[in-house]
Amino acid sequence: MKLVIDETRCKGCNLCTKVCPYKIFKEGKKANRKGIIVPELDRPERCPNCRLMHLYGRTICGVCQLTCPDQAIHWVEEQPYEPKKVAIEY
Amino acid sequence: MSFEDWYRQDRLPHIYCAGCGNGTVVNCTLAAVEQMAWKKEDTVFVSGIGCSSRAPGYIVTDSLHTTHGRAIAFATGVKLANPDLHVVVFTGDGDLAAIGGNHFIHACRRNIDLTVVCMNNQIYGMTGGQGSPTTPLGCLSSTTPYGCAETPFDLCDLAIAAGANYVSRWTSYHVKELEKAVLAGLQTPGFSFIEALVQCPTAFGRRNKFKQVADHVEYLRSHSMLKAKHDRLLEQGEPVPTDMFIVGELMRRNRPALGVKP
Amino acid sequence: MTRTEFWQGNTACAEGALAAGCRFFGGYPITPSTEIAEHMAVKLPKKGGVFIQMEDEIASMASIIGASWTGARAMTATSGPGFSLMMENIGYAAMTETPCVVVNIQRGGPSTGQPTMGAQGDMMQCRFGSHGDYSVIALCPASVQEMYELTAKAFNLADKYRVPVFLMADEVVGHMREKIIIPDSVEQVPRKALVKGTLPFKADSDLIPGFPQFGKGYGVHVTGLTHDERGYPCATNPKLHESLVMRLVDKIESARREMADFDILNPDAEIVFIAYGAPVRTVQQIMHDHPHDNIGFLRIRTVWPFPEYALGEFKNARHFLVPEMNLGQIAREIERHTKVSVTSLPKLGGELHTPAELLAAREAYR
Numbered sequence: 001m002k003l004v005i006d007e008t009r010c011k012g013c014n015l016c017t018k019v020c021p022y023k024i025f026k027e028g029k030k031a032n033r034k035g036i037i038v039p040e041l042d043r044p045e046r047c048p049n050c051r052l053m054h055l056y057g058r059t060i061c062g063v064c065q066l067t068c069p070d071q072a073i074h075w076v077e078e079q080p081y082e083p084k085k086v087a088i089e090y
Numbered sequence: 091m092s093f094e095d096w097y098r099q100d101r102l103p104h105i106y107c108a109g110c111g112n113g114t115v116v117n118c119t120l121a122a123v124e125q126m127a128w129k130k131e132d133t134v135f136v137s138g139i140g141c142s143s144r145a146p147g148y149i150v151t152d153s154l155h156t157t158h159g160r161a162i163a164f165a166t167g168v169k170l171a172n173p174d175l176h177v178v179v180f181t182g183d184g185d186l187a188a189i190g191g192n193h194f195i196h197a198c199r200r201n202i203d204l205t206v207v208c209m210n211n212q213i214y215g216m217t218g219g220q221g222s223p224t225t226p227l228g229c230l231s232s233t234t235p236y237g238c239a240e241t242p243f244d245l246c247d248l249a250i251a252a253g254a255n256y257v258s259r260w261t262s263y264h265v266k267e268l269e270k271a272v273l274a275g276l277q278t279p280g281f282s283f284i285e286a287l288v289q290c291p292t293a294f295g296r297r298n299k300f301k302q303v304a305d306h307v308e309y310l311r312s313h314s315m316l317k318a319k320h321d322r323l324l325e326q327g328e329p330v331p332t333d334m335f336i337v338g339e340l341m342r343r344n345r346p347a348l349g350v351k352p
Numbered sequence: 353m354t355r356t357e358f359w360q361g362n363t364a365c366a367e368g369a370l371a372a373g374c375r376f377f378g379g380y381p382i383t384p385s386t387e388i389a390e391h392m393a394v395k396l397p398k399k400g401g402v403f404i405q406m407e408d409e410i411a412s413m414a415s416i417i418g419a420s421w422t423g424a425r426a427m428t429a430t431s432g433p434g435f436s437l438m439m440e441n442i443g444y445a446a447m448t449e450t451p452c453v454v455v456n457i458q459r460g461g462p463s464t465g466q467p468t469m470g471a472q473g474d475m476m477q478c479r480f481g482s483h484g485d486y487s488v489i490a491l492c493p494a495s496v497q498e499m500y501e502l503t504a505k506a507f508n509l510a511d512k513y514r515v516p517v518f519l520m521a522d523e524v525v526g527h528m529r530e531k532i533i534i535p536d537s538v539e540q541v542p543r544k545a546l547v548k549g550t551l552p553f554k555a556d557s558d559l560i561p562g563f564p565q566f567g568k569g570y571g572v573h574v575t576g577l578t579h580d581e582r583g584y585p586c587a588t589n590p591k592l593h594e595s596l597v598m599r600l601v602d603k604i605e606s607a608r609r610e611m612a613d614f615d616i617l618n619p620d621a622e623i624v625f626i627a628y629g630a631p632v633r634t635v636q637q638i639m640h641d642h643p644h645d646n647i648g649f650l651r652i653r654t655v656w657p658f659p660e661y662a663l664g665e666f667k668n669a670r671h672f673l674v675p676e677m678n679l680g681q682i683a684r685e686i687e688r689h690t691k692v693s694v695t696s697l698p699k700l701g702g703e704l705h706t707p708a709e710l711l712a713a714r715e716a717y718r
Contacts, residue, residue, distance in 0.1 A: 009102060013109030013291075018304040019263065059092070066121060066265040069113025070103055071094060101584065131569040136418070147573050147585060152566040154421060155575035155585075156414065157444050163411035167418025167426070168566065170402045171376045175422065175567050193414075196407040 001050045001075040003064075005038055009072035012036040016064040016073060022046040025064070049075060093120035096130070098150050105144060109303030111262035111288025115209050116145045118265055118286075119178065122272035126176075133176045136165040138190060141216045141290075142182035142209035159189030162197045165204050169349045173203070178276070183210040184222040187243050191223075198252030201280040203349040207272060208245060208283065211290035219293030226333070230297040245285050250341045255280030257341040261287040261310040264337065271339065280347030287335055310335070353536050361499045361526045362387035362429075365455060365519065366395065368503035369427055371538040374453070375401035376426035378415035380408055380434060383467040384523040385457040388429040409434035413441035417450045421574065423543075423565040425507050429455035431523075432465060435474055435481070442516055443482030444576045446600060449553075449561065451510035451543065455503070455519040457526040460702050469702025470523035472629055472677040476684075478518045479656045485597050487604035489611065490518040490656035494632035496530040502653065504538040509611060511543040514560055515604060520655065522677065524630040524704060546570060551581040559603040608657035614650060616662065621648025622670045623714050626663075626686060628652040631675040634705045638714075641707065647714070655682060660689035671717045673697055675705045 003024070005016075017025040017039050026042035044050060048060045053075060059065075065073045097120070106113050123133065135153040137143030138161035146153030156164045161179050169177045186194050186208050197204065213231055214220040221231040221238050224245065228237040249257045256278040260268040268286055275282030289295060289306035300306035315330075317338035323330050359367070366388045369377075377392040379385075389405065396403040402419070406412040409430055416426035430438065435456050445452055460466025461473045474481075478490050489509050491502045503519055510517040546552060546562030552572040555561045564570035577585035578593045586592050617639065618624075625635045625647065632651050639647050648666055652659065663672070663686065672694045674683040680696030687694045697713055699705050 011103075011108035013303045015109060015114075015303060015307065018307065019265075063265055066117045066269065067114050067262075068117070069106055069108075069110050071097060071113070071117065074094075130571065131567060134566055147575065150571055152421075152564075152571060153573045154418065155573065155577070156417075157440050157576060160410060160414045160441065163406065163414035164418035166404070166406070166411070167376070167378060167415030167420075168422055169418075170404060170415070171419035171424040171426070172422035172567055192407055193411055196411070 001053045002078045003041060003044060003047055003050055004074050004076050006072040006074060007032055007034075007038055009070045010036060010038045011070050012038060013069065014039055015067050015069065019067045020064050021061065022048065091124060093117060093124045096120045096123065096149055096151070098148055101148050104148050106141065107292045109289065109291045110141070111211065111286070111290070112142055112145065112209050114262040114265060115207065115268065115286045115288055116148070116180070118269040119180075119207050119272050120149070121269045122276055123178065125273055126276050128176050132174060133178070134168055135178050135180060136161050136168065137180040138182070138185035139216070140182040140185050140214070141211075142180050143185060145180045159185050160193060161185065162190060162193040162204065162206065166197065166200075166202050169202060169204060173349050173351045176276070177204050179204055179206040181206060181208050182215070183208060183212060183224040183245070184214045187223040187245055187248070195248065195252040198249050198254040198281050198283070201253060201255055201345050201347045203279055203281070203347050205272070205275045205282040206284070208285045209288050210245065210285050211288045211294055212242070213290055213294040215290045215293045219297060229294075231294070246283070246340050249283040253281075253345060254283045254341065255343055255345055255347065256282040258339040259285040259287070259335065259337050261314055261335065261337065262289060263307050263311040264314070274339065278342065279350045280345060355534050357532050357534060358529060359496055359532050360387060360529050361496045361521065362457065363391055364496045364499040364532055365429070365503045365521070365526070366391035367534070368500035368538070369453070369507070370395055370399060372425065372504040372507040373540050374425045374427050374507065375399070376416060376419035376424040377401070377403050377428065378406050378412045378419065378426070379428045380406055380412050380430065382409075382431045382434045384459055384526050385429040385431050385455060388455060409437040410441060413438040413445075413454070416452050417441060417445050417448075420450050420452050421566050423567075425511070427453035427455065429457065431457050431459045431467075432461045432474055433463070435477065439481045443484060443486065445516040446482065446486035446488060447576050448574050449514035449600070450516070451514050452516050453503070453506045453510055453519065454516055455521065458520060458522040460700070466702050468523065470525075470630055470677060471700070471702065472520070472522055473681070475520060475655060475678065475681040478520055485601060487601045488516055488518060488656055489513065489604060489654065490520050491613070491653055492520050492628040492655050493525055493653070494629055494651075495525065496528065496532045498653070499525060500532060500534065508539070508541040512541060512560070513604060513607065514543070514563065520629065522630050523702070552583045553579060554581040555599060559599050559606065605657050608659060609661070611654055611657075612659040612662070613653035614659055614662050616665050617649040617651070618646050619648065619665050620668050621646045621666065622668050623717055624648030624650060624666050624669045624672050625710070626650045626652065626672055626674045627676075628655050628682065630677060631705050634675065634707055634710055638707045638710055658685050658689070663690045663692070671695065673710070673713055673717065675699065675710060
């Protein structure tokens with residue numbers, strides 16, 4: 001699973017950055033189109049939910065999702081790598 | 091199935107400010123409701139007026155957004171007329187303790203089978219930051235520009251004294267414990283009162299020197315004292331610092347309840 | 353099986369409510385309406401209903417609105433001081449279109465006034481008491497029989513028009529004891545349920561939306577803020593607010609002919625009495641004593657919305673005399689609807705008008 005911050009909802013309060021027990025977030029650098037500096041994932045491999053949600057069938061930790069006042073944090077299936085067709089010019 | 095299913099997705103993002111603790115408390119309440127495995131048709135959320143009370147408008151069940159301070163009276167009517175419905179009340183510190191004080195203590199006395207989640211940000215947020223009955227002594231607000239001169243209520247003490255069956259207090263930092271506390275409140279028959287201390291960065295935080303949202307949450311975390319530690323300090327005769335919030339399950343008892351299906 | 357009883361007005365009111373299917377009463381004791389609460393406390397649990405004495409009148413009104421949303425027919429009973437307290441929540445019921453019945457056994461006012469003497473001083477307050485523009489229905493009984501019948505009718509009107517309906521009685525009618533004939537059953541017209549899939553606050557052609565009862569899976573959000581057809585708050589939209597408030601008012605005003613209830617006696621008279629509530633008894637007495645004097649009488653049972661077209665039935669009228677136990681609250685309303693001269697005959701203090709007084713007034717204007 002992969003942690004995704006929904007940019008249509010995030011208001012840049014950075015509470016997720018502060019409360020995560022595994023310190024997977026870091027504060028963002030650039031403002032997005034709405035002017036909000038969305039937190040970035042610093043070390044997503046440390047998130048136990050991303051790694052273990054399928055194994056246990058339920059949310060492990062999930063403190064960031066509960067804390068986020070704007071319901072902006074979701075876990076989504078990691079898309080498998082898709083082969084792309086590329087044209088090569090000689 | 092997660093607590094996200096209880097939100098009206100077409101109405102999000104909500105009107106709460108960036109970093110508002112209310113969003114966190116609603117998440118925890120809905121996570122607890124989700125664990126109770128209640129059906130959405132059988133759950134009703136009632137609220138008064140204020141930032142806290144805008145929450146039911148974002149929840150997918152039947153909800154009643156009533157007049158200031160009277161949410162508990164409306165909820166009493168809903169619960170008694172149809173005891174099969176599960177009624178949860180969202181309210182704020184001003185809504186509950188100022189204008190709604192009378193309804194609060196009578197609901198505790200009657201022990202009506204409701205669960206009240208009070209989002210205590212120690213200020214009147216929606217109307218722009220006026221002092222509330224829970225604003226701490228000396229704090230600034232728009233109607234206490236020289237520092238609040240009145241001692242605040244301890245809402246949990248009020249609830250315990252008036253007879254509530256389950257009383258607990260947590261903060262918006264302690265999300266997991268808050269979820270468990272709301273769950274215990276929903277499971278306990280009779281009046282359950284859960285006070286959640288939350289940060290209000292726009293009204294309270296800005297005036298009281300909390301520059302960042304995280305500063306205020308850090309303050310809530312560092313000034314929370316578990317009830318067990320508080321009791322130990324009292325036993326040992328040590329002085330308890332006055333600006334600490336006592337968090338934890340403060341009361342659980344089995345007084346006869348009203349409105350419970352036999 | 354109809355049966356005959358000798359009841360107090362308040363008892364008849366409570367029994368009329370029970371016969372109409374009232375299953376929730378949330379109230380607070382206040383003279384002169386306490387007997388209704390006491391009667392309901394005894395009778396409601398036997399019928400599977402709920403009686404609760406709330407901590408004040410504000411909570412009473414709130415609890416009946418909450419109960420009404422679960423589908424129960426709910427009512428409360430109060431008098432002047434409690435009525436003033438209930439005003440905010442009455443406005444809430446009007447805005448959210450919650451059906452409920454509020455009985456006001458009027459007493460001498462203002463303030464604590466005369467708890468044990470009748471008056472009709474709350475008539476304007478009933479129509480305009482809460483802030484903002486809205487419209488309500490008010491019924492005025494003048495006998496114990498009417499206390500029973502009009503209370504039962506109030507529930508049907510409330511459910512049909514989704515509005516708080518007021519039974520504006522007074523302490524005289526509330527506390528008097530008279531013979532009453534009880535019908536074997538009372539017609540109950542249930543609420544129109546909301547069709548699943550329709551927006552909860554979208555009105556049909558009669559300007560009344562279907563009722564989305566709690567617990568049936570409608571997922572309705574009810575709010576006192578200005579709301580759109582989905583029920584969501586949209587408080588900063590001027591057009592939406594205007595259309596919502598206009599609909600709330602037109603819903604009642606456009607239907608006033610259907611719900612009107614009044615009697616016209618001697619429509620060709622020149623001097624016409626207009627009365628409602630307790631003064632009706634005095635007018636009935638003088639008409640009984642002088643049957644050939646052609647005394648015109650418009651006796652109104654639905655005071656709000658005011659049936660102003662009834663005034664036009666008196667084609668030869670030169671003078672309307674309005675005996676009221678207040679300083680002319682409805683006389684003021686009549687004045688603005690007619691060119692015929694209107695004289696208010698106020699009587700404060702709790703005593704009824706005497707027949708002699710009304711006859712003297714009639715002589716003075718002949």
